[in-house]
Amino acid sequence: MALDRLTGENSVVFTRSEQLLDLARRHSLWYLMFGIACCAIEMMHAGGPKYDFDRFGIFHRGSPRQSDVMIVAGTVNKKMAVSLKTLYEQMPEPKWVLAMGACACTGGPFRDYPNVILGVDEIVPVDVYIPGCPPRPEALQNGFLELQKAIKRRAEERVDAGRGEDRG
Amino acid sequence: MSPWLDGALRVLAALALMLTNGVILILMLRKVLARFHARIGPNRVGPKGLLQTVADVGKLLTKEDFAPRAADKWLFTLAPLVVFVPAFAAYAALPFSETWVIADLETGVLYTFAALSMVPIGILIAGWASSNKWSLLGGMRAAAQQIAYEVPLLLSAIPVIMLAGTMDMGVISEAQQGAWAVIPRWYIFHPIGFGAFLLFLVAALAELNQTPFDMSEAESELVAGFATEYSGMRFGFLFLAEFSNSFIVSALAVVLFFGGWTLPFLPVEWVAAVAPVVFVLKVYFGIFVLMWIRGTQPRIRIDQLLSLGWKALIPVSLGGILFTGILLKVVG
């Protein structure tokens, strides 16, 4: 949006419209179908009839260009790290990363093995960590809700910055 | 009213129609597919999930504007427009009622087909310009598919045009008013019309890139096909054009085979009052059928698709035209 150039980055019009757009972003989180290991199965179930993430506007896309969220569902090793970084870079801003499962958070049960990366945050910035091995679809759902909250919080912070005050 | 203002209003009307349609159809697709797949579908954003597409569009609008480094920037930007504009232009000749038509063309059927046939060119450009191998394969498939199916699609409409004796979509609709005894006088119930409809359905599915012929964006084979590298609103345009096309093809089917805005067994003046509603409902039912097919059918292979087009549909549709000609000559 070129609105910030017209009204200035801290104007009320800009921050309010950003807030509105964040509302839209929050409710349209298309995730990249990027299952690596065991967690991918639970990620599949999250899109299935019982959990049906489509209800929240959370839907999968095959191409990183059309995705907003990357769910890293599984163990990342040194060979995968290259592809993971490329895929992250291919996603357009604004983008978020969910580290799903113990492996993506810390390396999980395989952290001793020299070929395994100790948590995906060594490669890409992570917004929400979801523990579990593997996390149940409910946990993934909670992760998404946390992500929505985080997006909202950031929009509020920007509004506060625009007002020149701090809510604390 | 000055002709300029009149023209501008008509263009705006078409644009509004197309955008509204896009928004409604995307939500409808998600809801319908969800129901076919034993799910519920969007229901959290807005009442009953009605604002889901609004949220999606809002998000897509503000995504980073992005073109791959290796892409041909100019063509990459142009392609969504080449797909979008004809899909938009094709609304012009659709007769929503006797008077509700943006441009009343005598060759309406031909015009609509011509506008539709522009779309694959845009897809080919998109596939080429992305400089992604999957996109390229998707684009090439779209080109091969279009050449194979453009012909039978048009040929399958010719028997109806011969029966009606005109290419004016309004007149074709009017010709289907009334009923043969208990059967509506729609061409679908005419023996020739029925055969033509089957050909039309297959060719239209292929022309629309719809399952089972969704070659150019075959998700399990080509990632997202020609659209793989597109993000943000450019992707939105491609997506919107796709839904707009299904509206147009469904509208064509309604005009050619299902009596357009007419209804059988009801006085003409009653129907005339609600004609646009009747027309849109019929079209939406057609789109529902398309979604039904999309939700349940597997995908055919590209060589099977092409041999079906060249070896079966074209000869049969040509035979159908010959048969119609003889029949019209004999019966009068």
Added chain:
Amino acid sequence: MPDVAKIAADLERAGLGAVQVAEEGLGVVCRADTSDAPRVLEALKADGFEMLLDLFGADTGEGLVVTYHMRSISLDEDVYVTADLAYGGTLASVWTSYPSALYPERETAELFGLSLEGHPNPKRLLTTDAVEEPLLLKSTAVRTHEEVRRDG
């Protein structure tokens, strides 16, 4: 259980008398020299052991052992061939008689730091060049508790 005497006799006829055939806890095991292993496998294939079920290495601490696990579907019998190998030795490929060895040979060579001979595609299978040490050797340590801690 396969007939130990018959296998030994067949190997003898193929000029592989040095191979010891014995029945152990695992089953019938033929202990061969590394250089003989491909020929032993060919002789066993002629005996009806048509499927190479598995191929893997093991680090005993003193050297490496490569085990070939073979099966005859018609006879419903299994036989094992083991070959001792020095660290960093050369593994002769058996893929011409048993194409199923293609992947495990590459894997074994990579994870135990061996070089391959006669393999059509002797590059790494599982890791990239970023991993320098042969991972499955006992001398390659796993990460310690201190290394995997996230707080420091």
Added chain:
Amino acid sequence: MAEHDDVREPVLIAEGASAPAGLPKGLRRVPRGVDEFATEHLIVNMGPQHPSTHGVLHVLLELDGEEVVAAEASLGYLHRGLEKLSEHRRYHQIGTLLDRADYLSGVHTELAFARALESMMEIEVPARARWLRSLLCEITRLSSHLVWMGTFGMDIGAMAPFLYILRDRDAVLDVLEEITGARMMFNYVRPGGVLYDITPKAEQMMLEFLDRFESTYLPEYHDLLTGNEIFRARVRDIGVIDRDTAVAFGLTGACLRGSGVAWDVRKERPYAAYGELDFDIPSGSKGDCWDRYMVRMEEIRVAGGLARDLLDGMPEGPYMAKVPKVLRPPEGEAYASVESPRGELGVHVVSDGSDKPTRMRLRPPSYFNLAVIDEILPGHMIADVVAVIGSIDIVLGEIDR
């Protein structure tokens, strides 16, 4: 981040990797470049992020138009050292890792490992434990085959079966959760028996599910896929693996049975309760995707029937043998195998008498089954590539280990 800057792109195609002349089978690799009609070949990377590579498989395809000239699978995107880590775990702790090898049917891997240990330590497993093991194996076989069917349907382009199987699999997972306490990573089969007894509630849930599944869902799947003309046209005569190729490449499971060899570990080397049960081994004849599809669909039916039989005839008694707290198998080696949904899954344990194995080798069936694609893919179209890979049914967790 800087720590991993040394990560480099894998070398994609080995230069001059053509097969030596005069060899029986294996790697009909055509040199890349230009063919006789002077069309340039296109090299595409399918995966590791691709909708239908079933995880992180990476297949290099050399294409002439849409036709595959040469194909090569590149593995290792999930190599996380199960075998190495097992050497640093006590025997009781290894089950946790093994569950994550074949994450669609962890019970089978656990069972193979437990059987290897039991044969080394000469532990007698109580009858009830054996029946419970078989029951769990059949339930997971059913749920694993369901995932295969759904993803196979999706590879062919049909979305509906995939979502339907998720619905059914959720019901199966509820049963498994009732029995073992976990949806996926059970660690249920322990050396000497099983961890918990089955509850009456689980029994009832299982029977309810089987009733619904056999009367409604399974016929529905046959309507959606088996009877679909497009589906038949897509899978018939595609990816033909003849008997000799199947044996030479060490294929097991449905891939081998689809090629006409009715070999099944459950019949040939009975384990758990299979020696006391009566069941069919479905097999094909031609070895194309259709045969593999039909074999697995039949196995789904058989697995349902077996689960019923196992629930009916479950003997009373203890479900765990007396096993020492710390397992120290005597020095030696043992191999034990089970029929996992993907084929013969073997575990080879080498012990030096301590409480940790010297070497734990997993023989993953889909690792060997996958190797055959290099051989059979040339000559197929891109659309067939995903169909063939789908029909082989791979789980990358056990391939890369």
